[in-house]
Amino acid sequence: MTTVDLGDRFGGDGVQWGAILKDAGMAALVALVLSLLLFGVRLSDGGGGGLQFRPWWVVIAVASVFAGRAAVALWIGTRKPASAAALPWFDRALARLSQHKRLLFAGFFLAVAILPLLPVADRRMVDLATLVMIYVMLGWGLNIVVGLAGLLDLGYVAFYAVGAYSYTLLAIHFDLSFWACLPLAGAIAALFGVLLGFPVLRLRGDYLAIVTLGFGEMVRIILINWSDLTGGSEGITGIAVPTFFGLRFTPTPAAGETAFHQFFAIPFAGIHKLIFLYYIILVLALLTHLFSERMRGLPLGRAWEALREDEIASRSLGLNPVLVKLSAFGIGAMFAGFAGSFFATRQGFINPSSFTFIESAIILAIVVLGGMGSQVGVICAAMVLILLPELARDFAEFRMLLFGGAMVAIMVWRPRGLLAHRVPSVRLGPEPPGARRGGPP
Amino acid sequence: MEYFLQQLINGLTLGAVYGLIAIGYTMVYGIIGMINFAHGEIYMIGSFIALICFTILGLTGVASVPLAILVVLVVTVLFTAAYGWAVERLAYRPLRGSFRLAPLISAIGMAIFLQNYVQLLQGARVKAMAPMVTGGFVVTEKAGFQVTLSYMQITIMALTVVLMAGFSLVISRTALGRAQRACEQDQKMAALSGIDVDRTVSLTFLLGAGLAAVAGVMTTLHYGVIDFYIGFLVGLKAFTAAVLGGIGSLPGAMLGGILIGLVEAFWAAYFAAEYKDVAAFSILVLVLIFRPTGLMGRPEVEKV
Numbered sequence: 001m002t003t004v005d006l007g008d009r010f011g012g013d014g015v016q017w018g019a020i021l022k023d024a025g026m027a028a029l030v031a032l033v034l035s036l037l038l039f040g041v042r043l044s045d046g047g048g049g050g051l052q053f054r055p056w057w058v059v060i061a062v063a064s065v066f067a068g069r070a071a072v073a074l075w076i077g078t079r080k081p082a083s084a085a086a087l088p089w090f091d092r093a094l095a096r097l098s099q100h101k102r103l104l105f106a107g108f109f110l111a112v113a114i115l116p117l118l119p120v121a122d123r124r125m126v127d128l129a130t131l132v133m134i135y136v137m138l139g140w141g142l143n144i145v146v147g148l149a150g151l152l153d154l155g156y157v158a159f160y161a162v163g164a165y166s167y168t169l170l171a172i173h174f175d176l177s178f179w180a181c182l183p184l185a186g187a188i189a190a191l192f193g194v195l196l197g198f199p200v201l202r203l204r205g206d207y208l209a210i211v212t213l214g215f216g217e218m219v220r221i222i223l224i225n226w227s228d229l230t231g232g233s234e235g236i237t238g239i240a241v242p243t244f245f246g247l248r249f250t251p252t253p254a255a256g257e258t259a260f261h262q263f264f265a266i267p268f269a270g271i272h273k274l275i276f277l278y279y280i281i282l283v284l285a286l287l288t289h290l291f292s293e294r295m296r297g298l299p300l301g302r303a304w305e306a307l308r309e310d311e312i313a314s315r316s317l318g319l320n321p322v323l324v325k326l327s328a329f330g331i332g333a334m335f336a337g338f339a340g341s342f343f344a345t346r347q348g349f350i351n352p353s354s355f356t357f358i359e360s361a362i363i364l365a366i367v368v369l370g371g372m373g374s375q376v377g378v379i380c381a382a383m384v385l386i387l388l389p390e391l392a393r394d395f396a397e398f399r400m401l402l403f404g405g406a407m408v409a410i411m412v413w414r415p416r417g418l419l420a421h422r423v424p425s426v427r428l429g430p431e432p433p434g435a436r437r438g439g440p441p
Numbered sequence: 442m443e444y445f446l447q448q449l450i451n452g453l454t455l456g457a458v459y460g461l462i463a464i465g466y467t468m469v470y471g472i473i474g475m476i477n478f479a480h481g482e483i484y485m486i487g488s489f490i491a492l493i494c495f496t497i498l499g500l501t502g503v504a505s506v507p508l509a510i511l512v513v514l515v516v517t518v519l520f521t522a523a524y525g526w527a528v529e530r531l532a533y534r535p536l537r538g539s540f541r542l543a544p545l546i547s548a549i550g551m552a553i554f555l556q557n558y559v560q561l562l563q564g565a566r567v568k569a570m571a572p573m574v575t576g577g578f579v580v581t582e583k584a585g586f587q588v589t590l591s592y593m594q595i596t597i598m599a600l601t602v603v604l605m606a607g608f609s610l611v612i613s614r615t616a617l618g619r620a621q622r623a624c625e626q627d628q629k630m631a632a633l634s635g636i637d638v639d640r641t642v643s644l645t646f647l648l649g650a651g652l653a654a655v656a657g658v659m660t661t662l663h664y665g666v667i668d669f670y671i672g673f674l675v676g677l678k679a680f681t682a683a684v685l686g687g688i689g690s691l692p693g694a695m696l697g698g699i700l701i702g703l704v705e706a707f708w709a710a711y712f713a714a715e716y717k718d719v720a721a722f723s724i725l726v727l728v729l730i731f732r733p734t735g736l737m738g739r740p741e742v743e744k745v
Contacts (some may be wrong), residue, residue: 046567051500200730210684211729412532412547
């Protein structure tokens with residue numbers, strides 16, 4: 001909307017320098033007010049009342065806002081107003097790509113499947129790929145809740161934490177293996193989802209968001225303070241790595257035990273464990289994907305989408321909204337639980353600082369920025385949001401600043417997410433010609 | 442009994458601060474129906490600006506404490522309100538009329554941005570200030586336990602009452618208040634009858650940020666310790682207060698704030714202090730289950 005306004009104001013016949021300069025001047029004035037104290041003065045740490053003045057910071061901030069605003073106005077003013085806002089080339093490229101969706105998917109999964117076996121794959125790369133896969137899985141899990149059922153859950157990380165802690169506690173106290181704990185941890189997380197969801201799912205969207213956010217914080221506070229069970233803020237260490245059909249990944253197996261490398265008669269390498277972990281999360285993530293794709297066609301999945309589109313209409317058709325929402329909430333929580341168990345076993349230790357609100361925000365950002373309900377969008381967004389900060393370690397301190405700014409910018413630019421191009425799950429009658437082209441729904 | 446009285450005083454002070462911030466949430470929700478997730482960060486920015494102003498004044502050597510507080514209040518409100526305005530202009534206005542979740546997600550992004558913005562500019566370490574207003578009344582004394590009502594606590598409560606009264610007048614009597622109430626009911630109709638909706642919304646954000654700035658000045662004076670992370674939890678609780686009181690209702694926000702402040706103070710005093718946040722959120726959940734419109738909110742009519 002704003003961009004169109006700008007086009008109207010600065011477009012017209014030729015470049016209107018007066019209007020542009022006035023507008024940029026106003027922006028610079030605002031920047032001056034905003035930056036004067038926070039840029040211009042630096043408080044000293046702790047008490048003592050020391051100050052450090054840095055007027056140049058203010059000058060630079062104001063000058064860059066002036067220049068930036070003028071440049072944007074010039075750029076938009078010399079183009080057709082509508083094209084700046086709608087970005088048709090992006091939608092056109094998307095539409096063309098989505099015609100070869102199956103091919104793209106197949107190619108992508110092939111690439112992902114052989115990635116760790118490639119000669120270029122070193123420890124760091126496999127580790128990063130595993131990290132991205134965790135977030136892809138979490139994104140797909142949350143996509144069931146947010147994308148399909150339309151319930152905004154800001155406390156998804158709570159179920160991730162429940163999964164991680166139940167896996168760890170089960171594994172340590174009952175000496176169960178990863179494969180036995182995984183379904184149990186998922187079930188416990190799902191149970192939590194149902195228990196927490198039951199009282200709050202009657203609420204409207206925004207309230208639900210805040211209550212789930214509150215739950216996320218509550219779980220974290222309890223994890224920190226219930227030291228007897230959870231180890232407090234220190235967390236729990238010494239979580240065992242899963243075994244490959246009973247074969248452990250260790251250079252020095254105990255007496256009478258065969259390690260992975262001995263069984264296959266290959267030299268020991270630390271990367272075997274990482275590759276094994278990578279394949280576990282790949283399978284788990286694919287499971288999540290297949291599950292939600294299947295669900296879309298099943299009555300329950302359709303009920304989710306119907307409820308998202310119009311709750312009153314679905315209720316009047318006989319759907320029980322609480323039951324339908326609860327199932328989405330519980331299933332979403334279950335996948336978070338699986339991912340949590342995997343996270344615990346990969347790290348080898350867990351503590352509450354891994355489960356802060358910012359994690360929830362990142363997962364939600366992956367779902368929303370990718371385009372709600374879009375499975376491919378989740379992959380793209382996870383790669384961008386997880387890989388970019390990891391690769392740009394030099395900008396580590398600007399990481400979250402850019403992250404927050406990008407969330408705002410993408411929302412303003414494409415409110416329905418990057419890949420908002422969605423095909424309906426169920427269609428009445430034949431597909432109309434040209435339906436696959438065109439902009440967001 | 443004396444212990445109880447002291448906790449009551451502490452809880453009311455805390456509640457007044459939550460109430461001031463909650464008004465910002467409730468007004469914005471009332472007028473454009475979105476949760477301004479970044480409002481807690483506006484309060485945090487207000488605290489930083491207040492601390493910067495106090496330190497600058499301290500260097501210039503202003504002797505009169507009330508004068509210093511007055512000057513800092515005015516300056517902080519102005520500068521913080523500019524942030525409130527800018528946030529609305531950049532992150533929310535382009536999204537008006539967009540689908541329901543877009544502004545909320547934009548607001549979350551804005552909150553993360555502002556938090557890191559302040560962290561980068563001012564450093565991650567805690568900032569502190571020596572108390573400026575010291576002393577107070579001794580209300581009662583028994584068996585060596587003094588119940589004190591400090592001058593600072595009196596200032597906070599008095600200022601809150603004055604601001605509340607002023608705000609109720611603004612909403613009920615002035616043209617701006619009428620415009621706000623009109624936009625709350627029907628933006629299109631309000632625009633048709635000559636109200637500048639954009640301007641009204643901007644002013645709402647300015648006012649909300651101004652109140653958050655007052656809360657920031659007060660907490661900086663009273664508690665004396667701030668860091669870039671304080672906005673998150675306080676914002677969450679202030680929102681809880683707004684929902685508790687009934688979102689969209691100004692007296693409700695104040696009442697909710699005071700209730701949350703009391704719950705927190707008493708829970709910390711009589712039960713486990715580390716679970717006081719859990720108590721505040723549990724109250725929110727209970728209220729939403731049994732009285733979804735809040736204590737003083739009007740029931741919402743579902744239209745097909």
